[in-house]
Amino acid sequence: MKLSTTFTTIALAGALTIGGATASFAAGNGDGDGTGGGLSADRIAKICEHQDEVVPRLTERQTKLTERIAKLTELQAKATDKGRDRLADRIGQRIERLEAQLTKVTERIAKAPAWIAEHCD
Secondary structure (H helix, E strand, C coil): CHHHHHHHHHHHHHHHHHHHHHHHHHHCCCCCCCCCCCCCHHHHHHHHHCHHHHHHHHHHHHHHHHHHHHHHHHHHHHHHHCCCHHHHHHHHHHHHHHHHHHHHHHHHHHHHHHHHHHHCC
C-alpha cells in the first residue's frame, strides 16, 4: 500500500506541476503588464515552446482523474455494502478532493488556448 501511495503521490505531484504552470499563465491577475500574471518573459517563452503539449497533458490528467473517481466510487459502494462505513467515508473524502482537482483541470483546459493565443506567436 505504501508503494502505491508513493507512486500516486509522485504522479500527482508531476501532474499538479504541469497544471499549476498552466493555471498560473492562464489566469493572469488583470493588473500586470500583460505577461500572464507575473511570469517572466523567459518563463512565457518556455511555455510557448511547449504550447502544443499543454492541452493534451491537461486532457490526459482530466481523463485519469475521471477514471480514478469512477474506480473510487465503485470501491465506496462495495465498502458501504459490506458495512465498512469508516472506509466508505474516507473514500468519499478522496473522491471529493479528486473532484475539486478535476474542476480545476477543466477550468485550466478552458483557459489555456486563450492564454496561448494571447502570449504565443
